[in-house]
Amino acid sequence: MIDDEVLAGHQQELRRGTVVMAALATLETPGYGYGLLAVLEKSGLSVDANTLYPLLRRLEKQGLLAAEWDTTESRPRKMYKTSDAGRNLLGTLEAEWNHLATSLNALRSEESNPHLKELP
Amino acid sequence: MIDDEVLAGHQQELRRGTVVMAALATLETPGYGYGLLAVLEKSGLSVDANTLYPLLRRLEKQGLLAAEWDTTESRPRKMYKTSDAGRNLLGTLEAEWNHLATSLNALRSEESNPHLKELP
DNA sequence: ACACGATACTGTGTCACACACACTGTTGTC
DNA sequence: GACAACAGTGTGTGTGACACAGTATCGTGT
Numbered sequence: 678m679i680d681d682e683v684l685a686g687h688q689q690e691l692r693r694g695t696v697v698m699a700a701l702a703t704l705e706t707p708g709y710g711y712g713l714l715a716v717l718e719k720s721g722l723s724v725d726a727n728t729l730y731p732l733l734r735r736l737e738k739q740g741l742l743a744a745e746w747d748t749t750e751s752r753p754r755k756m757y758k759t760s761d762a763g764r765n766l767l768g769t770l771e772a773e774w775n776h777l778a779t780s781l782n783a784l785r786s787e788e789s790n791p792h793l794k795e796l797p
Numbered sequence: 798m799i800d801d802e803v804l805a806g807h808q809q810e811l812r813r814g815t816v817v818m819a820a821l822a823t824l825e826t827p828g829y830g831y832g833l834l835a836v837l838e839k840s841g842l843s844v845d846a847n848t849l850y851p852l853l854r855r856l857e858k859q860g861l862l863a864a865e866w867d868t869t870e871s872r873p874r875k876m877y878k879t880s881d882a883g884r885n886l887l888g889t890l891e892a893e894w895n896h897l898a899t900s901l902n903a904l905r906s907e908e909s910n911p912h913l914k915e916l917p
Numbered sequence: 918a919c920a921c922g923a924t925a926c927t928g929t930g931t932c933a934c935a936c937a938c939a940c941t942g943t944t945g946t947c
Numbered sequence: 948g949a950c951a952a953c954a955g956t957g958t959g960t961g962t963g964a965c966a967c968a969g970t971a972t973c974g975t976g977t
Contacts (some may be wrong), residue, residue, distance in 0.1 A: 680817055683859050687886060688893050689935075690963080691814030695897050702904050711954050720907075721900045728935050732957070735934090738805050752943055754954065766807060773808050775813050778898070780841045784822050787840075809964075831925050848964050850926065855963085856944080872925065872972055 696724050696732060698774070702766040704742060707758040733757055739765055807889060816852060818842050820895070821887040827878035853877055861886055 699722055703713060710726075710733055717724050733755075736742040741763035747754045759767070819842055825834060830846075830853055837844050839910035853875075856862040867874045879887070 680859070683861075684886060684889060686962085687817055687890060688845035689895055690817065692897065693813045693934075694807065695901060697810065698901055699904055701900070704830050709954080716904075720903050721896060722904075724937060726955090727937070731934085731936095731957095734956090736908060739800070752954065764798075765855055766804060769804060770807060770811055773811055774898075774901075776841065777812065778894075781815060781818055781822070781894075784836075784842075786820055787823075791799075807935085813963075829925080841953055846926090849961080849968070851928095851965095874925070911921095 679743075693724075694715075694770070696722065696729070697736070697768050698767060699724075700732065700736065701741065701759050701763045701770075704757050705764065707756050709747070709754040709756050713757075737764070780791045813840075814890070816849070817856070818841065818887060818890050819844075820849075820852065820856065821861065821890075823875050824879045825884065827876050828868070829874040829876050831874075833877075854863045856883070873878050 696717070698722070699717055700713065703716055708716070710730055713733075714724065714729055715728055717729075723752045733742065733744075735758065739762075742757045742758055743760050744755055744757045747756045808916075812830060816837070817835055819840070820833065823836055826835070829848045830850055831843055832846065833853075834849055853862065853864075856866045857877065860881075863880045864875055864877045867876045
C-alpha cells in the first residue's frame with residue numbers, strides 16, 4: 678500500500694546522524710573503515726560503503742576522529758579513533774537523541790488524549 | 798572546544814526524519830501548518846517554518862497527509878490530516894526508531910566491554 | 918487612520934549529505 | 948591465473964534543510 682521508495686527514503690532520513698553516533702562510539706577503540714562497516718552491519722545498522730568512507734573523512738577533517746595510515750602490514754589501512762572532541766560530541770548527540778525521544782513520546786501521548794491540550 | 802557550526806550540523810542531521818514522525822503523529826487530529834509549528838515548538842522540537850511548509854507539501858504529494866483549504870474563515874488555512882498510508886508509515890518509522898535505539902545501545906555497551914567482541 | 922507585528926502560506930535559490938558509479942591495488946582461494 | 952573479498956579514493960547526481968524574498972490578512976497601539 679505504501680510506495681516502497683517513499684518508505685525507504687523516510688527510513689534513511691531517520692538513520693541520518695545515527696551513523697555518526699555509531700562511528701564515534703565504536704571507534705573509541707581504534708579501527709578502520711572496512712572493519713567498521715562489518716561491525717555496523719552485524720549490529721543491524723546497514724550503512725553503504727560509499728556513505729561511510731566519505732563520512733569518516735569528514736569526521737576526520739572536523740577533528741572528531743584522529744586518523745593515521747597503518748602500513749605495518751602489506752595491506753595498508755587507515756586507522757581511525759575517536760578524539761576528545763568526538764567523545765564530547767557523542768555525549769551531546771546522545772543527549773539530543775534522548776531529548777527527541779522524549780518529545781516524540783510526548784506528542785504521541787498527547788495525541789491519544791487530545792483533551793490534554795486544553796489544560797494549562 | 799567543539800566548533801559550534803559542526804555541532805549544530807550534526808544535531809540537525811539527527812533531527813532529520815523525526816520531524817516527519819512528529820508531523821504524522823500530531824496531524825492524526827487535523828491541523829494546519831502554522832499551528833503545527835507552534836505545537837512542535839512547545840514540545841521542544843524546533844523546526845524552521847521554511848522547513849516545515851515544504852515538508853508538509855511533500856508529505857501531501859506522497860499521499861501520507863490529506864490536505865484541503867479551509868476558507869470558512871477570512872484567513873485561509875490549509876488543513877492537513879494523516880492518511881491511512883501516513884499512519885502506516887508512522888508505525889514503520891517508530892519500529893525503525895526503536896531498532897536504531899537498540900543497535901546504538903548494543904554498540905555502546907560493546908564498547909565499554911570490548912572483550913565481548915571475542916565471544917561467539 | 919495607519920504603522921507594525923503576528924498570522925499563514927508560496928516560491929526560488931544554495932549547500933551538504935547519501936548513494937551510484939567508476940576506479941586502483943592487494944590478498945587469498947579454487 | 949581467474950575471481951571474489953578486502954581496503955580505499957574520486958566524481959557525479961538528487962533530495963532535503965534552510966535563507967531570503969515575497970503576498971496577503973488580522974489585531975493592537977498611538
